Amino acid sequence: MGQTTEILTTEELKNQIKRLNSKAGQMKMDLHDLAEGLPTDYERLIEAATETYQIYRQIDQLKTQLKQREQKP
Numbered sequence: 001m002g003q004t005t006e007i008l009t010t011e012e013l014k015n016q017i018k019r020l021n022s023k024a025g026q027m028k029m030d031l032h033d034l035a036e037g038l039p040t041d042y043e044r045l046i047e048a049a050t051e052t053y054q055i056y057r058q059i060d061q062l063k064t065q066l067k068q069r070e071q072k073p
Contacts, residue, residue: 008065010066010069010070013062013065013066013069014066016062017059017062017063017066020055020058020059020062021059023055024052024055024056024059027048027051027052027055028052030048030052031048031049031052034048
């Protein structure tokens with residue numbers, strides 16, 4: 001997921017965070033299932049962990065933007 005240079009409205013930020021949280025929850029469950037099944041499919045572990053890390057990092061960045069925006073008078 002690449003970074004976007006467009007400026008999102010506060011409502012768009014909230015919607016994007018909500019959408020990504022839903023997707024991230026599923027990715028977390030998939031990663032958990034993969035880990036429980038080890039050593040089966042171990043070769044997928046790095047890819048799944050990286051994708052999960054990236055989506056949570058993106059959510060964190062969007063939440064930071066939202067917090068900064070909401071703190072402005």
